[in-house]
Amino acid sequence: MGQFSMEKPPSTGSLLSGNQQKNRNRHGGREMFIPVVDKLAAALEPLDRSKGGTVLKNAYGTSFSEKSLTGMMQHWTRQAGIPDGYTLHGLRRTFGTYLAECNIQARAIMEAMGHSSMTVTDEYVREANKKRIAVDIARAINQREEKRDQMKRRTNLRIVR
Numbered sequence: 001m002g003q004f005s006m007e008k009p010p011s012t013g014s015l016l017s018g019n020q021q022k023n024r025n026r027h028g029g030r031e032m033f034i035p036v037v038d039k040l041a042a043a044l045e046p047l048d049r050s051k052g053g054t055v056l057k058n059a060y061g062t063s064f065s066e067k068s069l070t071g072m073m074q075h076w077t078r079q080a081g082i083p084d085g086y087t088l089h090g091l092r093r094t095f096g097t098y099l100a101e102c103n104i105q106a107r108a109i110m111e112a113m114g115h116s117s118m119t120v121t122d123e124y125v126r127e128a129n130k131k132r133i134a135v136d137i138a139r140a141i142n143q144r145e146e147k148r149d150q151m152k153r154r155t156n157l158r159i160v161r
Contacts, residue, residue, distance in 0.1 A: 035112075096121075100128035 036044070056072075058064050064072065070088060077086045092113070099109045110121040 096124040097127065100124040101131065103128075 056064055056069065058068060058072075073086075073088050074084070077084070096109060096113050099112060100106075104112075106118060106121050106125045109115075109124060110118055113121065113124075115121050
């Protein structure tokens with residue numbers, strides 16, 4: 001999972017930064033900088049980050065281990081009435097998908113997600129492009145059909161003198 005701290009560089013907004021624990025034995029862990037959008041920064045503001053910038057703390061006031069945070073995620077989703085199956089990894093995938101759907105450059109997505117190569121990142125971009133193409137096709141068909149319908153309506157009108 002990794003330890004992330006929140007920083008506020010001048011005039012750039014807030015960032016979560018830390019070293020990714022995934023694949024740390026193979027790649028040494030990748031340093032990540034994740035932008036914190038204004039809505040998230042406002043939600044995090046009242047939380048106590050006095051011990052190392054940790055936002056989510058366990059009952060002992062320390063950061064969660066990966067295993068305990070996964071268990072708490074399951075507990076929180078049940079409390080919220082959310083069906084089983086929503087996971088921290090699912091939130092991560094949602095983040096990558098959202099970035100791709102916002103048309104963020106693939107390299108930027110790779111860096112934000114902490115991927116060590118473009119292979120996985122390309123999946124996010126391909127899926128977003130498929131959706132974008134399907135929407136564009138549907139829009140084009142609807143526009144063409146609307147024009148056809150307008151032409152049919154015009155031909156039915158006759159001016160009689």
